[in-house]
Amino acid sequence: MAQKTSLSRLKLTDFRNYAHAALALDGRHVVLTGENGAGKTNLLEAVSFLSPGRGLRRAVLADVTRVGAPGGFTIFADLDGMEGEVAVGTGIEPNESETVSRKLRINGTPAKSTEEISDHLSVLWLTPAMDGLFTGPSADRRRFLDRLVLSLDHGHGRRAGDFERAMRSRNRLLSEGRFDPAWLSAIEAQMAGLGIAMAAARHEMLGLLRRLSAGSGDTPFPTPVLALEGFLDGAMDRPAADLEEEYLEMLRTSRGRDASAGRTLDGPHRSDLLVRHREKDMDAARCSTGEQKALLIGLVLAHARLTADMTGYAPILLLDEIAAHLDEGRRAALFDLVHGLGGQAFMTGTDRHMFSALADRAQFFTVAHGGITAEPSA
Template identity: 75%
Template sequence: MPHKVSLSSLKLTDFRNYAAASLVLDGRHVVLTGDNGAGKTNLMEAVSFLSPGRGLRRATYADVTRVGARAGFSIFAELDGMEGEVEIGTGIDTSDENTGRKLRINGTPVKTADELTDHLRVLWLTPAMDGLFAGGSSDRRRFLDRLVLSLDPAHGRRATDFERAMRSRNKLLDDGRFDPSWLSGIEEQMASLGIAMALAREEMLGLLARLIDETRETSPFPSATLELSGFMDGQFARPSVDLEDEYAAILAENRYRDAGAGRTLDGPHRADLLVRHREKQMEAERCSTGEQKALLVGLILAHAKLVANLTGHAPVLLLDEIAAHLDEARRGALFDLIDALGGQAFMTGTDRSMFSLLGDRAQFFTVAEGRVFE
């Protein structure tokens, strides 16, 4: 059984619609119910800031700071983490010249948010993701990279460095500076980072596909078939050094083409995640809305299990409006699967009765107008 990572307290100041809020948690799952717009998702978004990045809404720090706040926002959490009990504080201070996000772990400033992954992994599913399969490839790449990041914390840094190198190359090409020594150096860096990104994606999808195969007979949700497309398709069984050389050669060969296009046309930033409903042998984007939701739920739960298996620590799950479109039988099966993962889940909904099958496995809170009541 994986170690259970769980929050024991959560405190917010000037975050979204909360001037101040404090939750004392007992390690069980957390159910937040209340009217739409009351602030349920805002509480889960605060928990998502305990992971690298900009949270489940990908919001700017100005957007999450409460309107009228004088000095930014703060989030403070106590938890039983992957390395034991820990206190995490994060936020911004608009009175400081450096308005970037600040982070403290056990009261000590840390340089990078990547250190958060030493203490917990956070996964989420929100209604905004319901259109993932029918939407643009950029949304699926972002989703895919969040899945990889939860297993490989270095993936985010590689992606950032690749984007930076690609922007440098694009700028040189746009300025008409075709100096081969400059471009070759940048392209070699892009090749090293880009192939590492692609291999990390392939490895994660392979592990996830095997786990889905192992559990498909007992899962109440449809199984997904996963495939990457759009960048060096079918070549990743070759040695990485050969792949890097080939990608660098592609970049060098297509400098003038990319200059004319105003962007780099080959790379991991062009890849797409292809998803099929295995039982129906149908592309996910052609499935009904309900089938797409069920596929997504099954995929998130399978990935959460993979994270627990590989790290030995169950992730914290954030499941926004998770029960709204499920019948009672499937809701019960969902709650049992969440509980079996061995971690702590935060769930939201407008109707408390939809979570009754959780029984005493959950701690219930009512949210109303920026206030929280147990």
């Protein structure tokens, strides 16, 4: 079984609706209950900042600092991670512009980038905002898939950012009518290298998830069948060098078309993640709301299991309002699956009774008006 990574302490200052808050944790799962608007999701968001990127709300930092605070916010966590016990701090200083990226300190030492946290733990989440994943824009599904990839391939985010920047330069040159062949070729060569690396990493992730779900046993959650469409379809098993050549040629021959379109029409930024419900043999987008939620849970749990298998450490799971749409049997099965992963999960809900099947496997807290109170276990 995978080893556990867990938080033992979380301390917030001027974060969202919390002026000061502290949670002392003992390694069990964490259940946060309270009324709407109490600050439950904010706490999950704070934990999601212990991973690279903008957290589970994809927040703009200016929105994160508590309204009325002098400026800046901090999140401190003590955690037992993949390299042992560490103290992690992240946030922005009061005198810093809120357009800067947030800083990360590990054991007091400034990290070069927030990616360094990935050496210590991985954090995965499922929130109600993801409920429309299968019916919403393809950009949401690409972002979802990229987060899955990022948890196992830490360079993926940087490659995606570099690709985006190179593509913007190409779009600008084309829209300004500057068809300088040497300059365009250099940018396109960069895009080809990065773009094929991104597509290959996504393809590999789908392969891993496919193999995992083929071997998964009985669960009340449906099996998602995953495929990618929209860029080099069916070609990803060919050597990377050939694919780079092919993409480079696509870019070179489509300069005129892309100049008229005002954007690059071929590339990994056009891929879509297709999800089907295996048992029903139905596109996820055509499944019922409840079936879509169950598929999403199945997908996130499969990814958590994959992360645990590949790294040897179970990820921290953030499950926002997870119990609300499940009947009692499915809820209990979900808790057993989550517990079986061997990690620490943070779960929220408005009603504590929804979590009673967790019994003493979890610590319970009530959240109200920006304050947190520990409750006796169920």
